[in-house]
Amino acid sequence: MALGVDVGGTNAKVAAISPGGQVFTHTSLPTQPERGPAAFVDDLCRLVDTWKKLHRFRVSAVGLGIAGDVDAEKGKLRYSPNLHGWEGFDFRRSLGRALRARVAVANDANCAVWGGYLTELKKKPDHVIGVTLGTGVGGGLILSRRLFHGATGTAGEIGHITVQPGGEPCHCGSRGCLEAYAGSYGILRTARTLLELRPAEGKILRGLCSDLELLQPSHLTAAAQEGDALAREAWAVTGRHLAVGLAGLVMVLNPDVLLLLGGVSRAGRWILDPVQEHFARQPFRVPFDRLELRLAENPDAGCIGAALLAAERGR
Numbered sequence: 381m382a383l384g385v386d387v388g389g390t391n392a393k394v395a396a397i398s399p400g401g402q403v404f405t406h407t408s409l410p411t412q413p414e415r416g417p418a419a420f421v422d423d424l425c426r427l428v429d430t431w432k433k434l435h436r437f438r439v440s441a442v443g444l445g446i447a448g449d450v451d452a453e454k455g456k457l458r459y460s461p462n463l464h465g466w467e468g469f470d471f472r473r474s475l476g477r478a479l480r481a482r483v484a485v486a487n488d489a490n491c492a493v494w495g496g497y498l499t500e501l502k503k504k505p506d507h508v509i510g511v512t513l514g515t516g517v518g519g520g521l522i523l524s525r526r527l528f529h530g531a532t533g534t535a536g537e538i539g540h541i542t543v544q545p546g547g548e549p550c551h552c553g554s555r556g557c558l559e560a561y562a563g564s565y566g567i568l569r570t571a572r573t574l575l576e577l578r579p580a581e582g583k584i585l586r587g588l589c590s591d592l593e594l595l596q597p598s599h600l601t602a603a604a605q606e607g608d609a610l611a612r613e614a615w616a617v618t619g620r621h622l623a624v625g626l627a628g629l630v631m632v633l634n635p636d637v638l639l640l641l642g643g644v645s646r647a648g649r650w651i652l653d654p655v656q657e658h659f660a661r662q663p664f665r666v667p668f669d670r671l672e673l674r675l676a677e678n679p680d681a682g683c684i685g686a687a688l689l690a691a692e693r694g695r
């Protein structure tokens with residue numbers, strides 16, 4: 381059995397994964413990043429002990445997907461906006477010793493895309509671009525059926541390509557990044573700006589969420605579904621920025637499939653239609669005609685991908 385851990389700033393999803401990528405059992409642990417990474421590793425080890433006694437399985441590999449810039453070679457986190465003080469901690473050594481398992485550490489979006497590729501795409505296309513749409517926007521590149529890491533392991537940071545020079549501020553410190561428009565905080569900023577500019581519009585949206593501080597992308601989806609023109613426009617703005625970023629990647633990498641994952645992708649057609657419309661307008665047709673746009677549905681893709689990356693590295 382391989383353990384897959386998807387470490388977020390608030391909670392970590394933990395799952396025991398069979399060699400075939402099936403979830404055997406799963407749970408969630410509070411990350412509590414302020415206690416430091418060693419305390420989190422202790423919690424994880426206690427959970428594994430409990431599972432071993434309960435289910436009588438052996439954990440041979442542990443994969444950790446962490447939201448941040450990860451040095452996969454050394455098994456360390458280089459930078460994360462949500463896990464202050466965790467930088468430089470040697471997860472590979474600490475978990476490897478405690479659990480007597482081989483350990484892989486990777487970026488969480490890379491893990492989710494790898495998990496999505498293994499579980500959602502039955503035909504295993506050669507080249508896939510995966511994009512994770514959540515609070516932030518991450519990604520992963522599968523080239524010739526392998527996860528591509530790049531020179532420093534940073535490859536696939538799709539959220540931080542510029543789609544609007546000098547545009548809205550991004551959590552990374554730059555401006556005009558794709559994430560600043562297609563991450564949930566960017567989408568909500570777009571919606572709130574539209575609501576401010578047009579106080580007479582957005583009635584259905586305002587009815588679904590009267591306190592705009594509590595606005596979520598799911599409210600925008602529900603309002604768009606019910607015919608709210610302002611909510612539909614917020615999705616159109618989001619989709620157009622996403623489309624510009626993705627069209628550039630399609631020209632560079634010529635993928636078979638573009639896979640969208642993560643909570644925001646549940647907006648479905650509201651985010652997909654503007655992307656497809658932009659792609660349909662591209663004069664350089666061949667790479668876009670060949671391309672398949674897919675929404676991933678497996679919510680455990682992050683854990684599955686982390687676990688299978690760890691299992692694979694030891695072979």
Ligand SMILES: [Zn+2]
Pocket residue numbers: 539540550551552553554555557559560
């Ligand atoms: Zn950025």
